[in-house]
Amino acid sequence: MAQSFAPEAASAQPQAIAPVSLKTLAPWAAFFGILMLVLLYFVGAEQGATSVFSGTNVHEWVHDGRHLLGFPCH
Amino acid sequence: MNSIAVRGMLVRGMLAGLLAGGFALLVSYFLGEPAVDAAIAFEEHHAGAHEHGEEALVTRTMQATAGLATGVLIYGVAIGGIAALVICYGLGRMGRLGPRAVSALISGAALVCVYVVPFLKYPANPPAVGDPETIGRRTALYFLLVVLAVILCVAAVLAGKALAPRIGGWWASVAGGVGFVLALWLAFVLMPGSGIDAGHFPADVLWEFRVATLAVHVTLWTAFGLVFGELAERLLAPGGRRADAGRGAVGAAAVQ
Numbered sequence: 607m608a609q610s611f612a613p614e615a616a617s618a619q620p621q622a623i624a625p626v627s628l629k630t631l632a633p634w635a636a637f638f639g640i641l642m643l644v645l646l647y648f649v650g651a652e653q654g655a656t657s658v659f660s661g662t663n664v665h666e667w668v669h670d671g672r673h674l675l676g677f678p679c680h
Numbered sequence: 681m682n683s684i685a686v687r688g689m690l691v692r693g694m695l696a697g698l699l700a701g702g703f704a705l706l707v708s709y710f711l712g713e714p715a716v717d718a719a720i721a722f723e724e725h726h727a728g729a730h731e732h733g734e735e736a737l738v739t740r741t742m743q744a745t746a747g748l749a750t751g752v753l754i755y756g757v758a759i760g761g762i763a764a765l766v767i768c769y770g771l772g773r774m775g776r777l778g779p780r781a782v783s784a785l786i787s788g789a790a791l792v793c794v795y796v797v798p799f800l801k802y803p804a805n806p807p808a809v810g811d812p813e814t815i816g817r818r819t820a821l822y823f824l825l826v827v828l829a830v831i832l833c834v835a836a837v838l839a840g841k842a843l844a845p846r847i848g849g850w851w852a853s854v855a856g857g858v859g860f861v862l863a864l865w866l867a868f869v870l871m872p873g874s875g876i877d878a879g880h881f882p883a884d885v886l887w888e889f890r891v892a893t894l895a896v897h898v899t900l901w902t903a904f905g906l907v908f909g910e911l912a913e914r915l916l917a918p919g920g921r922r923a924d925a926g927r928g929a930v931g932a933a934a935v936q
Contacts, residue, residue, distance in 0.1 A: 623779070625681075625769075626682075626768050626771070626772070628769075631765065633683075634683075634686050634687070635765050638761050642761040642762045645754050645757065645758040646758045651819055651823075654815055655815050655819035655820065656816075656819075663737065667738050667742075669747060670708075670712075670744050670747055670748040671748045671750065672751055673804065673806060673807060673889075674708040674716070674752070675752065675755055676795060676798075676803075676893045676896075676897070677804075677819075677822070678802070678810065678818040680810060
């Protein structure tokens with residue numbers, strides 16, 4: 607009775623997912639996290655407040671996106 | 681969850697971000713562009729300081745279509761990747777909540793921290809509104825407030841977790857939320873204003889534009905939270921087998 611009861615309880619309530627350790631997550635966060643932040647910088651701020659490349663091509667190309675995503679554009 | 685599962689989550693996050701960016705692109709094109717066009721028409725009529733598409737470097741048509749798509753889609757992929765990593769960390773650490781609920785909650789918090797809070801203090805401005813002289817200062821203040829909102833949100837969650845054993849989960853959550861709002865109120869009072877002078881710019885167009893930017897972000901994060909939650913649920917629980925959704929799924933991801 608008790609033996610047949612236990613699996614039923616387990617199936618009724620799914621077990622919690624094992625948390626990922628920071629050691630596993632860190633390399634992904636360091637590489638991809640920074641890469642994603644660089645992308646955000648180029649969409650949101652390049653050739654506005656600061657410039658990595660000279661000129662205004664990047665600014666003009668993403669101009670409407672930058673305005674409509676709420677970044678200060680000019 | 682092991683490294684392979686994290687990679688799977690990251691790839692799905694970027695794909696969900698791209699798809700969410702597609703929805704946000706539709707909203708920005710149909711709701712946002714009319715306001716941008718009206719703003720540029722006003723600017724040209726009043727011979728504003730900033731020239732748009734000058735010497736056809738990038739034409740207005742390109743800015744409003746391919747340029748807009750580039751910006752919004754890259755933004756979607758980028759926030760999708762970052763959010764996927766945060767959701768990976770949250771899974772298994774937020775009580776018994778499954779991937780869909782964790783994705784929805786973290787996406788909602790991200791919408792508030794990354795857009796709504798900074799927007800309340802430094803709302804978005806259309807072309808013709810804003811002095812190019814102060815772009816450096818306004819950009820710095822805006823990004824500062826984004827970072828501050830994220831830090832305060834994390835601090836509120838940590839404080840709530842610390843309080844939970846003493847006053848219970850419910851009141852600990854309430855205390856964390858109230859603390860978050862009070863800290864933000866203090867930040868809003870202490871941080872300087874944007875110093876924007878809209879001049880004779882029509883208030884209706886300004887409002888329409890700002891609501892459109894809000895709609896873009898609400899669409900983006902809602903779509904991302906729902907799509908990524910579903911993808912994560914399927915990754916971590918293959919076949920949607922409820923019986924061993926926990927250990928079986930993570931085990932399956934571990935042996936891959």
